[in-house]
Amino acid sequence: MSTDHSHPDAAGNRTIPVELRGVDALEEVSLGDIWVAGQPIGILVEKSLERSKELEQRYEELEAENQRLRERIATLEGRVVPDPTTKDYEEKTRDEKVREVRLSCARKATNNSGKASIDYNDVMTLFDHHPSVGHTYTLLKRAATLDGFDYEKRDDGNDRLCVNLDDVKDESVFHAVNKPNGGDPR
Numbered sequence: 001m002s003t004d005h006s007h008p009d010a011a012g013n014r015t016i017p018v019e020l021r022g023v024d025a026l027e028e029v030s031l032g033d034i035w036v037a038g039q040p041i042g043i044l045v046e047k048s049l050e051r052s053k054e055l056e057q058r059y060e061e062l063e064a065e066n067q068r069l070r071e072r073i074a075t076l077e078g079r080v081v082p083d084p085t086t087k088d089y090e091e092k093t094r095d096e097k098v099r100e101v102r103l104s105c106a107r108k109a110t111n112n113s114g115k116a117s118i119d120y121n122d123v124m125t126l127f128d129h130h131p132s133v134g135h136t137y138t139l140l141k142r143a144a145t146l147d148g149f150d151y152e153k154r155d156d157g158n159d160r161l162c163v164n165l166d167d168v169k170d171e172s173v174f175h176a177v178n179k180p181n182g183g184d185p186r
Helices: 041-080 094-110 120-126 133-143 171-178
Strands: 018-020 034-036 115-119 149-152 160-164
Touching (some): 094 115, 115 120, 120 133
Antiparallel strands (some): 149 160
């Protein structure tokens, strides 16, 4: 319960009384001698510091919980998201094909210091030469929309999807890549 210690001044503004207690000269004033709203300012500062520490600790706890939940979600997504490699090409949605292209590139990167690329020929091999030329490049471009993946347009016309696993933020990619039965793309 708080008490309003403010008082209106001559103009009607609310003011809070400040007092100096236990000192004879201004040169001798310490935080403990200054009182605001009936309490020594030292206590107010101390309470504020305690509250700040409590809030900082709570923030750290929430950050740790947030990270734990992100990891849990990634694990669950890996279980729920069906492995697109178990379907025939014709049965796969475009999003499933894009995911498979990403995972193929990410798997390649795990064996290459976290960086890799795949091109038209890799995608054609991945899908047993089913997609058209245009659809193959569409899949590469769409796969590049996730953090850590980039579409590289090359002068020789052999555009490619590049990945840097250090920049990938989607935990489900890591889970699928590290999953023993993650559907190893060809």
